[in-house]
Amino acid sequence: MAALIRRRLLGTSAEAGRRRRKGEVREVTKANFNAAVEEFKADLAVSDFVAVSLQKTGSFSARWHRPLPFDTNDTAYLKAKYAAERFQVLQFAACPFSLRGSKLKAHPYNFVLYPRDELKMGMPAYSFSILTSQLTSMVQEGFDFNACIYDGISYLSKAQESAAKARIGNATWSTPSNYVKDSSVIHTVADTIFIQRIKSRVKNWIITCKKSCSKEDVLVSSLRKLVVGTELYGSRPYMDIDVCSERQVQLALEMLKEFSYELVPVIIPAKGGSTKSVRVVLISSKEDKDLFEKELLNGEEEQSKRFRGFREVIDLISASQKPVVSHNSLNDFTFIYSKFISPLPANIDEFTGSLSLVFPHILDVNHLMKNIGPLRKVTNIPAAISYLNNHYFAPIDLETLPQENEGNVHRHIIVKICYLFAKLCTILKIPKNATPSNNHLLAPALEEYANISNLSDIPQESDEDVRIWSGNMTKISCDHLVFLWGFRSGLTAGMLKSMLQKSHDVFLENFDVRIVDKSCAIVVFRQPGLSETFLDVVSHANISGSLKEMVSEGLRATDYGTYKRVCKLGLWEADLADSLDKALEDPEYSMEADSTTNRREILWSADSMINFANL
Template identity: 60%
Template sequence: MVALIRRRFLGTKISLNSHRHKLQWSVKQVTKSNFSDSLQEFKSHLSASDFVAVSLQNTGSFSAPWNRVSSFDSPETAYLKVRRAAERFQLLQFAICPFTISGSKVTAHPYNFHLFPRDELNIGMPSYSFSCQTSYLTAMARQGFDFNACIYDGISYLSRAQELAAIVRMANPINLNYVVEASSSPPTVADTVFVERVKSRIKHWKKSCIDSTSKKIDDALVKSLQKLVLGGEQYGSRPCMTIAVCSERQVQLVSEMLREFFDDLVALKIPTKGGGTQAVRVVLTSSKEDKSLLERELQNAEEEQNKKMRGFREVIELVSASQKPVVSHNTLNDFSVIHSKFIAPLPLDVNEFLNSLQSNFPLIFDVNHMMKGIGPLENVTSIPAAVSHLKNRFFAPIEMELSHGV
């Protein structure tokens, strides 16, 4: 690993695809307006990369000098300090760069994602408030950070835990074909009575829908009475009816009965905001093609809703799924923030945190820790100082290519 650092820290030439030579990296700035296109581009760069480097910009790191991590802290104490900071301060920039190594050539694809915890779904998540450290905001302003772009065009997100809570709170209809499994227990007398009653009601409703399409009913009063008696409703342009249920067992029974006796119906589970099931909505389709079309519409709507809820977390999920090595300058700080904002609330126990982190990012390399493994670099605390030291003692010519401009 030391040899790798000695070789890769030094670059003698930086080239852009436009054949312009610059000493400063050109980083793709990603906001809400170009996030979808950039995500697809990042996905292709990530799949072809050898490792990924990340760097985070928060609104602060510690609220008092004694909350700062020191070399005298035990692992438990250090973790509790960064845990407190990760929960208090907000992440506003997430820089990530997939690297591809081919011989002496290193190709970098740097991205800088602007983030802001906007409540786009009106559910009070991801954050009502966060703390700021004035010195951090001042430093960001001096570096040209655009706070207006961050607030108005920053990418929002929900963590995995917040997404699960949001799904329950929003109570959107769910296709029963994807969530209900066949029952293994034999039906009781009450189950049989319930199923037969629902089946009879559906048959009458379905017959009424077919009759109403074959012959026109001009009397508005008759239409209203028919709709009231039979429970007729509309799901978009398709007729539907709602079946009240009292338990998940009844949801299962309705789903099994529909699969067995009605091929042209699509059942939707209507959840309550508390997480239970309020009713089952049955939608009548005109043909197999229409049924497939409705199921695709439901699936696409669910995927779009999930993408909107995940937001920037799509990037984190891609990195986690790729199992690529992730390089960070300060792993404890960076990944406590990543875990808190994108995975789940940080646990109290450091070992539980490490186990959760390893299950999502199995290969993490801390540059700060690796630099201490090089004898002369034990007292070096910054990357520029380390690079300057290595340039004076080692020489390994490599060519650095950047894939895109600003």
């Protein structure tokens, strides 16, 4: 593996900067980013949707860290939040596309990212985790580490950009025409003195500058500029008016309105967001004034681009209000929000509320796949496409569908997501007019599949080692679940269930067992009250029979509230049993915070577990 990584690190990104052929994925690095953004903007404008797919340094480092069937929306979000804050995005594939009947027109881009601290401000130079298994997979898929590390596109989130601008100051200009005088404000004696002082200084400075423009000795002109304090803003003379408050800024702008025909004021901010001075720039004509103001605007835009970096692509997608298509919306958009918008909120309600302001329409192909029974168990995109091609006649006119052996695998996944979405829309008979209208409202045909309001609907794969029951998904209250750990290692769910059946009368009723990870299992009671009875028995001093023997050997049990507390406190140990132990020992647990658990329901099905090999 090390040799493979070295070859990737020493390799060259020959494709970067080369103009793509029709239908080819555009590989974008720092070298060709500006040109690619302009192309992306044009493609986005003529498209109806935009698909996104992320390549990350990892997602979930332990099996139970993944969203599981017994997770509520809250716990599933907390797991995704932990992953987004820990791992890093190295590739961001985005594909504006249109669907007209059976014709799919896609414009795929693959942006190579790296969180480089280009402004030397400690942002966004995160320390981030990398899973070795993910690193191996990326090497095998043809990932170019050389392009990532040396030519990856950096960025700042919106929150980081605001902090950076406040820290170093962001020069913006303001002409007197932007200032509206408040006639109700009465000037004090101090105001009058300040205005008269700077007015006299400005008049003398203008006269001196004009004299220096006449034919005089260069040395004399230089000495005059030095004495008066004149410097050059590009080729134009300027002077600074120091101010001590925002009121003095307004007074200076008010006074400078008298000189609007030959002066342009520029606000120079100080670190922290306040104003350091008002810079007065002398212009030679109206044409020169217009040119200067245009230069200021262009300079401000260039500076903003430096701050934004790759986030400019995120801003374009958000501003377009186009529906965003994803294959794993919860995981993808916690990463997107964390890296490019702001630190993630503490709970799912705040997250979905804030996310909807940035991306009002999110479509997850997993939600569409739920409507085709056999696809509920499929998490692999090529496998889903293969199944649909073999079982449904739904032709999609796409120039080329990339194959797995075509170099960097991830950059081709984005095209397959578009193709899968188009295929599902055709099979589910979502009409051609389901695309957004001019007012950016999502058509009713797609509304039921939009956004991620029900995160428990993530399609998952069954675990063949454990069978609880088959059939449709059944709602199970969190009250009916008990977490069990401390049993002998190597036990299967069937063996553990058999032992429990013989241990106490509470297990004479129908119940199920699921192994969560090697350290912990979950017991599902079908009848109300049985979970509480079992927990009381386990903790009772007069426990007897084989259950007593199991408890003496270390068996422990707890309710769903403890599991929710584990996620809320961020106790992400490798084994769930260790996290549950720590949560039970933590004195800072609020029963009030856990009181909502009893009112929550989850969706449980043995046929809906995650297929971890495909994630």
